[in-house]
Amino acid sequence: MPTQYDGDTIVMKGVCAIEDVDELMKYLQEHPHARVDLTGCEHMHTALLQLLMHHRVSVLGNSYSPFIWKWVTPMLAAPGGSGC
Amino acid sequence: MNDEAVLERFLEEAYDLLSEGGRALLELERSPTDVAHLDTVFRAFHTLKGSSALFDLKPITRVVHAGEDLLHLVREGQAQLSGNEVDLLLSVLDQVKSWLGLLEHHGSIPPAANETAAELIERARSLGGDAIAAEAVPGVVALRPTANETPDWLKFTSHIPEFVGHALIGIEYTPDPGCFFAGDDPLRLMSLVPSLLYLRVVEDAGAADEHPDPFQCRLRFRAVTAAPLAEVRQLLAYASEQVKLYEFSVGLGAEADLAIRVLQEISASLGEPAEESVQGARLAANVALADNVLRASGFPLQWLQEFRRIADLALLQQDEVSVQRAALRIVDHIAEASRCGMRMSMLPQAIGRLSRAPVGRPTLQPPALARSGAPPRPADLQLPPSDALKEAAPPQHAAAALPKIGVEKPAPADDSRSRAYKVDESRIDALLSLAGELLVVRNAFPYLSRRADGVFKVPQLAREIKDQASNLSRIAENFHHAVMQLRIIPLSHVFDRFPRLVRDISRQLGKQVALEIEGGDTEADKSTVEKLAEPLIHIVRNSLDHGLEAPDERVNAGKPAQGRIRIRAQQERGTLIVSIEDDGRGIDPVKMRATAVKRGLMSHDAANQLSDQEARALIFRAGFSTRDAITDLSGRGVGMDVVRTVVEACHGSIQLESNLGAGTRIALCMPLSMAVTRVLLVEAEAAIFGVPFDLVRETVHIERSALACVRGAQVVMIRDRVVPLVWLRDALDLPHVARKNADGSERLKVLLARVGSGEVGVVVDSFHEAVEVMLRPLEGPLAALRGYLGSSLLGDGRALLVLNLSELIDQAHIGPASNQNHKEERFDAHSV
Numbered sequence: 001m002p003t004q005y006d007g008d009t010i011v012m013k014g015v016c017a018i019e020d021v022d023e024l025m026k027y028l029q030e031h032p033h034a035r036v037d038l039t040g041c042e043h044m045h046t047a048l049l050q051l052l053m054h055h056r057v058s059v060l061g062n063s064y065s066p067f068i069w070k071w072v073t074p075m076l077a078a079p080g081g082s083g084c
Numbered sequence: 085m086n087d088e089a090v091l092e093r094f095l096e097e098a099y100d101l102l103s104e105g106g107r108a109l110l111e112l113e114r115s116p117t118d119v120a121h122l123d124t125v126f127r128a129f130h131t132l133k134g135s136s137a138l139f140d141l142k143p144i145t146r147v148v149h150a151g152e153d154l155l156h157l158v159r160e161g162q163a164q165l166s167g168n169e170v171d172l173l174l175s176v177l178d179q180v181k182s183w184l185g186l187l188e189h190h191g192s193i194p195p196a197a198n199e200t201a202a203e204l205i206e207r208a209r210s211l212g213g214d215a216i217a218a219e220a221v222p223g224v225v226a227l228r229p230t231a232n233e234t235p236d237w238l239k240f241t242s243h244i245p246e247f248v249g250h251a252l253i254g255i256e257y258t259p260d261p262g263c264f265f266a267g268d269d270p271l272r273l274m275s276l277v278p279s280l281l282y283l284r285v286v287e288d289a290g291a292a293d294e295h296p297d298p299f300q301c302r303l304r305f306r307a308v309t310a311a312p313l314a315e316v317r318q319l320l321a322y323a324s325e326q327v328k329l330y331e332f333s334v335g336l337g338a339e340a341d342l343a344i345r346v347l348q349e350i351s352a353s354l355g356e357p358a359e360e361s362v363q364g365a366r367l368a369a370n371v372a373l374a375d376n377v378l379r380a381s382g383f384p385l386q387w388l389q390e391f392r393r394i395a396d397l398a399l400l401q402q403d404e405v406s407v408q409r410a411a412l413r414i415v416d417h418i419a420e421a422s423r424c425g426m427r428m429s430m431l432p433q434a435i436g437r438l439s440r441a442p443v444g445r446p447t448l449q450p451p452a453l454a455r456s457g458a459p460p461r462p463a464d465l466q467l468p469p470s471d472a473l474k475e476a477a478p479p480q481h482a483a484a485a486l487p488k489i490g491v492e493k494p495a496p497a498d499d500s501r502s503r504a505y506k507v508d509e510s511r512i513d514a515l516l517s518l519a520g521e522l523l524v525v526r527n528a529f530p531y532l533s534r535r536a537d538g539v540f541k542v543p544q545l546a547r548e549i550k551d552q553a554s555n556l557s558r559i560a561e562n563f564h565h566a567v568m569q570l571r572i573i574p575l576s577h578v579f580d581r582f583p584r585l586v587r588d589i590s591r592q593l594g595k596q597v598a599l600e601i602e603g604g605d606t607e608a609d610k611s612t613v614e615k616l617a618e619p620l621i622h623i624v625r626n627s628l629d630h631g632l633e634a635p636d637e638r639v640n641a642g643k644p645a646q647g648r649i650r651i652r653a654q655q656e657r658g659t660l661i662v663s664i665e666d667d668g669r670g671i672d673p674v675k676m677r678a679t680a681v682k683r684g685l686m687s688h689d690a691a692n693q694l695s696d697q698e699a700r701a702l703i704f705r706a707g708f709s710t711r712d713a714i715t716d717l718s719g720r721g722v723g724m725d726v727v728r729t730v731v732e733a734c735h736g737s738i739q740l741e742s743n744l745g746a747g748t749r750i751a752l753c754m755p756l757s758m759a760v761t762r763v764l765l766v767e768a769e770a771a772i773f774g775v776p777f778d779l780v781r782e783t784v785h786i787e788r789s790a791l792a793c794v795r796g797a798q799v800v801m802i803r804d805r806v807v808p809l810v811w812l813r814d815a816l817d818l819p820h821v822a823r824k825n826a827d828g829s830e831r832l833k834v835l836l837a838r839v840g841s842g843e844v845g846v847v848v849d850s851f852h853e854a855v856e857v858m859l860r861p862l863e864g865p866l867a868a869l870r871g872y873l874g875s876s877l878l879g880d881g882r883a884l885l886v887l888n889l890s891e892l893i894d895q896a897h898i899g900p901a902s903n904q905n906h907k908e909e910r911f912d913a914h915s916v
Binding site for chain 2: 018021022024025029043044045046047049050051053054067071072075
């Protein structure tokens with residue numbers, strides 16, 4: 001699975017699809033202070049982003065994907081998700 | 085910066101703009117052809133419009149927009165700026181000010197504001213016609229909106245430098261909640277948008293649930309792209325139901341663009357590798373350049389201060405990165421300000437000035453200025469690098485001006501420039517209070533020294549205490565003086581409101597008035613200046629209402645139709661004198677006496693006993709008004725009573741001078757500082773009291789036989805003056821113990837004090853030294869006690885009550901004698 005779990009850290013690698021949502025939700029409920037490592041993340045499904053934003057998960061590592069790095073990371077790093 | 089800080093900054097700037105605009109408006113009314121004033125007023129309205137739009141303060145935006153439109157017509161010569169227009173524009177500023185007050189204290193503007201705004205706009209339209217827009221245009225100009233209205237978030241994005249000068253498309257994408265089941269991935273779609281300049285995702289309603297359904301899409305996407313519309317349409321074609329597109333462009337203004345460029349170039353040049361020796365000079369030159377650009381461009385002072393703070397430290401540490409970052413931060417500021425509509429028209433001149441600056445040291449060529457390419461950005465800057473900016477052609481004048489900056493070095497930063505700190509007022513007050521306490525504690529040392537000598541019989545120690553005490557005393561006094569300097573403000577603080585006040589009232593009354601203000605730069609303690617405001621306003625209103633005659637009446641009296649009011653401040657011998665002079669009808673003592681009788685203030689006989697000067701001074705009595713019709717201006721004479729109360733509470737005095745038909749002059753003499761009060765200690769029936777030293781004229785010993793009785797009141801003749809006497813023990817109702825002076829004489833100790841415009845003798849048992857005390861108002865149940873100014877502690881720890889002589893004398897029903905020997909009392913500050 002592209003989305004893996006290591007202690008308090010969610011590691012997203014490659015393209016993370018909507019199939020990972022159920023597990024991610026369960027994990028986030030059990031680990032309220034989880035962080036996400038996006039280093040190897042190429043894309044995440046909107047549903048995953050929605051979950052991460054909802055749980056205010058902060059980001060570890062910068063993605064190699066310019067889109068994730070430029071636009072998705074700031075939304076997660078900022079509390080509340082909204083930048084404006 | 086959080087929302088609160090942003091709002092705070094907005095409020096601060098808005099208040100500044102309001103007062104600046106108001107001032108310029110009054111100047112403009114006086115000289116309608118003055119383009120500089122018109123520009124100032126216009127800029128104030130324009131900037132307010134832009135910045136209020138940021139906070140969704142629609143009523144404010146709408147009214148200032150209407151005002152701006154009206155000003156625009158005036159600028160274009162399509163409308164006159166007469167009294168009515170000025171009235172309206174002032175009303176707009178007033179209304180905005182009151183809304184800002186509500187916003188500041190309650191966090192919002194009441195819904196009724198919309199109606200008020202509509203009324204004001206209607207008034208503007210009645211003056212300027214259809215050229216006055218009924219609705220405000222948002223900060224972002226929608227070229228051809230594909231949707232109905234530009235959304236707020238788009239307005240917020242318009243400060244992003246990469247947006248400048250481009251046709252942009254705003255995308256608002258609200259995916260269908262069930263879109264995941266249809267196989268949609270909105271984030272993926274957004275990642276495909278070409279030339280993406282901005283993207284934010286917001287969580288929609290439903291997010292408030294703790295565990296919302298993860299398969300329902302609650303996200304909304306907001307994006308800005310520089311891609312062509314057709315391309316964007318094509319990409320989003322199959323989601324077109326859920327997408328709104330906005331075409332827009334952001335006009336930052338050529339000058340702002342130039343400022344940004346200069347600062348970016350500075351930042352870029354600092355990153356270039358160079359010899360260490362060159363680096364230092366380069367840094368200094370660039371800091372000075374940025375400093376000059378900022379200083380000359382009329383930006384808010386705090387930006388300059390912010391930059392200098394960082395730059396000064398960076399210069400010490402040769403830290404180029406900090407300066408780079410500071411320059412880029414200011415770039416952000418400018419972009420933001422520009423979005424608020426701030427004009428930077430000063431900038432080109434500033435650059436020109438720089439290029440003409442004398443060359444002091446070898447000229448430096450910041451390398452990047454000669455190069456092209458986007459400046460490097462520090463990692464913490466969240467804006468994505470922009471291809472668009474690189475491609476943008478620089479404005480013509482920018483291209484011409486930039487090389488000059490590189491060739492000639494600006495003057496080095498002036499180290500002697502003053503820095504200003506913004507400190508909360510209460511902190512200074514706390515400091516002052518401590519400084520005052522220190523002075524009071526110092527008062528304990530002479531007492532201690534006396535005890536060391538007299539009680540403990542150690543004269544050596546007493547001497548040493550005395551020596552040390554004098555050092556402490558010197559430092560404490562210097563300290564106190566230094567703190568007082570912090571609180572000193574110019575009188576213009578109060579004077580600045582008079583042009584408006586006089587204008588409004590004179591228009592209301594149909595009188596023509598020229599106001600002259602002198603000495604606005606005279607400085608005094610903040611509390612003195614602030615306390616003066618109310619009395620001054622009452623006096624000026626009174627002059628306008630009662631003093632100055634209507635134009636025809638003036639002409640009949642052989643005076644120019646336009647009346648004159650002169651407000652003047654000066655400092656003399658530790659006293660601040662503020663005088664208000666008018667060339668009106670003067671105060672008629674005959675009328676004053678009649679009114680006093682009519683108002684039941686005194687009997688006919690008593691009124692006739694009054695000298696002319698005493699009769700004139702009646703205007704300061706409570707419940708006095710000579711005008712038959714009570715206006716809403718000076719009302720029922722209440723105002724002038726307040727003048728006396730306030731001035732006397734500050735240990736000041738009032739001088740009144742009036743010539744029938746020629747005018748009136750009222751001078752308020754106030755002590756410059758009110759923090760520490762010097763009091764003379766007097767004793768009555770074994771109790772010690774303080775009397776404000778500046779009220780004490782002299783202390784005399786008089787023979788009991790010199791007392792006389794005039795109409796039931798005891799008086800004494802002192803140097804041809806009849807002075808009423810009051811016994812302190814009687815006035816305070818102290819138990820009387822008969823006693824004689826130590827030498828068995830029958831001499832009375834009398835304190836001659838200035839009360840109101842007269843003089844009174846206070847009989848006491850003995851006089852003691854004068855001391856400086858921190859006067860504290862009486863609090864709690866004691867607050868209702870009349871006759872006292874306040875309390876303080878003496879050096880030996882005893883409490884001291886300081887007397888309010890005029891209240892005591894009112895209680896004792898003895899009027900102070902005014903100087904009857906001068907029919908026309910000459911104004912003389914030295915008599916204080």
